[in-house]
Amino acid sequence: MMEKMIFGRYIPGNSYVHTLDPRSKLVFVFAFIIIVFLANNAVTYALLLAFTLLVVLLSRIRLYFLINGLKPVILLLVFTFIIHILFTREGDVILDLGFLKIYEEGLKQGIFISIRFLVLVFMTSILTLTTSPISITDGIEVLLNPLKKVKLPVHELALMMSIALRFIPTLMDETDKIMKAQMARGSDLSAGPMKDRIKAVVPLLVPLFVSAFKRAEDLATAMEVRGYRGGEGRTRYRQLKWDWKDSLCLATLVLFAVLLFIYRS
Numbered sequence: 001m002m003e004k005m006i007f008g009r010y011i012p013g014n015s016y017v018h019t020l021d022p023r024s025k026l027v028f029v030f031a032f033i034i035i036v037f038l039a040n041n042a043v044t045y046a047l048l049l050a051f052t053l054l055v056v057l058l059s060r061i062r063l064y065f066l067i068n069g070l071k072p073v074i075l076l077l078v079f080t081f082i083i084h085i086l087f088t089r090e091g092d093v094i095l096d097l098g099f100l101k102i103y104e105e106g107l108k109q110g111i112f113i114s115i116r117f118l119v120l121v122f123m124t125s126i127l128t129l130t131t132s133p134i135s136i137t138d139g140i141e142v143l144l145n146p147l148k149k150v151k152l153p154v155h156e157l158a159l160m161m162s163i164a165l166r167f168i169p170t171l172m173d174e175t176d177k178i179m180k181a182q183m184a185r186g187s188d189l190s191a192g193p194m195k196d197r198i199k200a201v202v203p204l205l206v207p208l209f210v211s212a213f214k215r216a217e218d219l220a221t222a223m224e225v226r227g228y229r230g231g232e233g234r235t236r237y238r239q240l241k242w243d244w245k246d247s248l249c250l251a252t253l254v255l256f257a258v259l260l261f262i263y264r265s
Helices: 022-038 042-059 063-068 071-087 104-130 133-143 145-150 154-184 194-225 244-262
Strands: 093-096 101-103
Touching: 022 104, 022 133, 022 244, 042 063, 042 104, 042 244, 063 104, 071 104, 093 104, 101 104, 133 145, 133 154, 145 154, 154 194
Parallel strands: none
Antiparallel strands: 093 101
């Protein structure tokens, strides 16, 4: 399962989404997270799915690859759906088992919230899959530049966010290797009572933390050897360029937001 984690990974390409400026993609995703909450009925959620599918097609990332990458978070998706079914008691009763009643509004809200969660995961995954960590760092730094006036260390903050993002798939791969090594030595993390499973996780966490600190130390040493002293006085090798495609991208998002607002209940 760990090797299927897609969040934080980057797949090089030359699609329309790949060629967008990282600033436009960051603004697009953050704005989309807000726009998602405009949907509140079947029509608007159908529009959300269609719009997300359009972005996936433009990114040329295989839909199967994205769906396969959902497996690590599928339990959270199912849990959210079940919670709404069990605790939302509005509307007509569509299933009465005596000890369990499923209401129409509970089922509807469970489906809607699951769709909302799904499209958010897809959009954030497409951001990292089509944008290199270095480009994300540059985009975040430029967008946060106005905060330098209040003495916020923008460069260091953007660098930390980029490193943390890049470490996600690295730590997932490391966890997978440690789990396979433990299984080869006879350890079974998926069998036995819950108490034994929790105990079996300890031999997994210790080498994972040791490996993470070792990687962090190696990274700090490499940055120090290369003369890194923060963002003060540094020139920029990669120049970001805003194109008409970026303006079109954000204009399309605005039109989509207007469309959702019109079709709201």
